[in-house]
Amino acid sequence: MLADIDYIEGIGLLAAALTTYSFLPQVYKTWKTKDVSAFSITTFSLFFIGIICWLIYGIYKQSLSMILANTITMISSFMILVLIYKYRKP
Amino acid sequence: MLADIDYIEGIGLLAAALTTYSFLPQVYKTWKTKDVSAFSITTFSLFFIGIICWLIYGIYKQSLSMILANTITMISSFMILVLIYKYRKP
Numbered sequence: 001m002l003a004d005i006d007y008i009e010g011i012g013l014l015a016a017a018l019t020t021y022s023f024l025p026q027v028y029k030t031w032k033t034k035d036v037s038a039f040s041i042t043t044f045s046l047f048f049i050g051i052i053c054w055l056i057y058g059i060y061k062q063s064l065s066m067i068l069a070n071t072i073t074m075i076s077s078f079m080i081l082v083l084i085y086k087y088r089k090p
Numbered sequence: 091m092l093a094d095i096d097y098i099e100g101i102g103l104l105a106a107a108l109t110t111y112s113f114l115p116q117v118y119k120t121w122k123t124k125d126v127s128a129f130s131i132t133t134f135s136l137f138f139i140g141i142i143c144w145l146i147y148g149i150y151k152q153s154l155s156m157i158l159a160n161t162i163t164m165i166s167s168f169m170i171l172v173l174i175y176k177y178r179k180p
Contacts, residue, residue: 008147008150008151011143011146011147011150012143012144012147014140014143015140015141015143015144015146015147016140017140018136018137018139018140018143019136019137019140019141019144021136022132022133022134022135022136022137022140023133023137024133025130025132025133025136026129026130026133028130029128029130029133030128030130033128035127035128036128037125037128038119038120038123038125038126038127038128038129039116039128040115040116040118040119040120042112042115043112043113043114043115043116043119044112045112046108046109046111046112046115047108047109047112047113049108050104050105050106050107050108050109050110050112051105051109053101053102053104053105053108054102054105054109056101056105057098057101057102057105060098060101061098
């Protein structure tokens with residue numbers, strides 16, 4: 001029973017690690033290339049607001065993994081959003 | 091007390107709706123423009139694998155909102171990934 005719980009929580013932690021880390025290569029690539037023409041501003045704006053909601057939800061739920069994962073994703077998605085607004089052509 | 095729970099779950103549902111819906115404008119834009127040069131393949135590959143892990147976690151946790159949100163995000167991120175592989179220049 002304990003092994004089952006560990007296994008399930010392991011998948012949850014792996015999920016959090018993967019979706020949190022995944023945005024860092026995009027931040028690096030966009031910062032280096034300044035190429036933002038392909039991005040949907042709507043997508044990254046709504047995603048950023050959504051992550052803030054997940055963070056608030058995680059705080060209310062007192063879930064440390066949700067708070068950690070969504071804080072990092074909030075920062076990296078905010079950085080992508082800033083780069084999009086900075087380098088987009090009017 | 092019930093009002094508090096409703097309020098918190100409302101934020102969770104809003105978070106799920108926003109992060110799930112957010113990818114659709116990107117799928118549409120990429121499908122129309124075929125412009126994928128700015129995307130990090132690493133980011134979208136890791137994100138896709140991470141969403142599959144969140145889906146498995148949601149199934150184990152018997153959370154309908156996690157299952158619904160992550161199934162839709164899995165499909166939309168898979169579509170973006172297919173478009174990236176289809177239109178990227180070697």
